Amino acid sequence: MNRTFLSLYAVIVLCVILVGWGLDELWQYFSPPPVLTPAQLDLLTLIERQLDTPAAPQHFDTLGSQVDILHLDDFAQSSFTQKLATGAPILLHNKQGEEQIYKRVQSHTIQNHKVIRLTLPNATARKHNNILYPLLLTLFYSSIGLAVFLWVWPLMRDVRKLERHTQHIGKHSLPEVVTVMRGSALKNLASAFNIMAGRIKDLVASHKEMTYAVSHELRTPLARMKFALAMLQDTSDTQNTLANNHISGLAQDINEMDALITQLLSYAGYEQSCGPLEQQQGDMAFLISELIQRAKKTHSSQSQHTCAINITLVCKNQQTHASCDWQLMERAIFNLIHNALRFARSQIVVSFDASDSAYYLISVADDGPGIPSEQQARIFESFVRLESTPNAQVRGFGLGLAIVHRVLKWHEGTATANTSATGGAQFILQWPAK
Numbered sequence: 001m002n003r004t005f006l007s008l009y010a011v012i013v014l015c016v017i018l019v020g021w022g023l024d025e026l027w028q029y030f031s032p033p034p035v036l037t038p039a040q041l042d043l044l045t046l047i048e049r050q051l052d053t054p055a056a057p058q059h060f061d062t063l064g065s066q067v068d069i070l071h072l073d074d075f076a077q078s079s080f081t082q083k084l085a086t087g088a089p090i091l092l093h094n095k096q097g098e099e100q101i102y103k104r105v106q107s108h109t110i111q112n113h114k115v116i117r118l119t120l121p122n123a124t125a126r127k128h129n130n131i132l133y134p135l136l137l138t139l140f141y142s143s144i145g146l147a148v149f150l151w152v153w154p155l156m157r158d159v160r161k162l163e164r165h166t167q168h169i170g171k172h173s174l175p176e177v178v179t180v181m182r183g184s185a186l187k188n189l190a191s192a193f194n195i196m197a198g199r200i201k202d203l204v205a206s207h208k209e210m211t212y213a214v215s216h217e218l219r220t221p222l223a224r225m226k227f228a229l230a231m232l233q234d235t236s237d238t239q240n241t242l243a244n245n246h247i248s249g250l251a252q253d254i255n256e257m258d259a260l261i262t263q264l265l266s267y268a269g270y271e272q273s274c275g276p277l278e279q280q281q282g283d284m285a286f287l288i289s290e291l292i293q294r295a296k297k298t299h300s301s302q303s304q305h306t307c308a309i310n311i312t313l314v315c316k317n318q319q320t321h322a323s324c325d326w327q328l329m330e331r332a333i334f335n336l337i338h339n340a341l342r343f344a345r346s347q348i349v350v351s352f353d354a355s356d357s358a359y360y361l362i363s364v365a366d367d368g369p370g371i372p373s374e375q376q377a378r379i380f381e382s383f384v385r386l387e388s389t390p391n392a393q394v395r396g397f398g399l400g401l402a403i404v405h406r407v408l409k410w411h412e413g414t415a416t417a418n419t420s421a422t423g424g425a426q427f428i429l430q431w432p433a434k
Contacts, residue, residue, distance in 0.1 A: 015147040066119040277325040285320035316353040332407040335400040343368035365420035380405035
């Protein structure tokens, strides 16, 4: 902080000294000190002789010039007054651009304190000073501004670089190394950022390795257990109802564990994925129709009975095309429809709205028990399950809605939950049209 302040202070001081000196020399070149002409000196001598009498007038005109008689005591004590007291003529310019000559009247008989102020018409030879002075003043302040800008520009460049890398962490998870100039004021901050980036990379890598390692190690004994159960089912006594029930329960538990591992691997892949989305135009109504049929088949196979829930697709207008990453959005919509099938009583309404050219909107509403208002904000968190009602025919793992939230976040959109018109749950996906 001290180094940055001192360097900026030094730049401003040096700029003021150097630019001020240069512009002063330029002013002296184009506007040298005024010099009295012989004609003006003769005029002053003539006026001075006329005033060297007791009855001299206090104001009169001479050859188009205005002459005023002042008293030496009318002037404040300054270097100007001291020079005026010596009797030397002084040439100045007033605000109107007129030349004014001040001279103390010299008298050989008595001490005279009269001062002549001779106002001459506008000096055409010095009219350019009215333009030169504001130009030089503007150049002076512009030079200081330019010097400050040249000092601030490298700093802002490094700040923008850090900002881009920070945004990259939020969008694409893995950070990159930041490089700044050797003498940059943000050198220490960049070093701390790079250390943080390295730790984040190590943490993500270890988390990824652990997830895949644990999943792989769990799948191996699960596969052996499945094989053993299959052999047991083939050799077991069909009349032993209790043994068959235990075998069936074990098989169901193994299938749930296998499904959990699959969900964990899928969620880990979505959580750690990075890179830009592959957004393309496509028919969203067609995709939703296909996902509805797929979700019905999946639900029927898991619940072991035919799906009797009516699912309706509603398109708000003729525009059914949307732009998104279709692989990711397909998974998100499927999770919502499949989740609604688990809780709905008789009806699900899926709607798509592209009437607003700036956003796309998909709504999935059911007539189930709904979600309590205090739980609607946290329903998209990982491993959050609200299955206290008997309508949940298939147990979940609390990862489906977390994947939905992650997909919409990558699309710079939002996933929200509220209560539907029938009292059930309604999930709304909204993302910008790009």
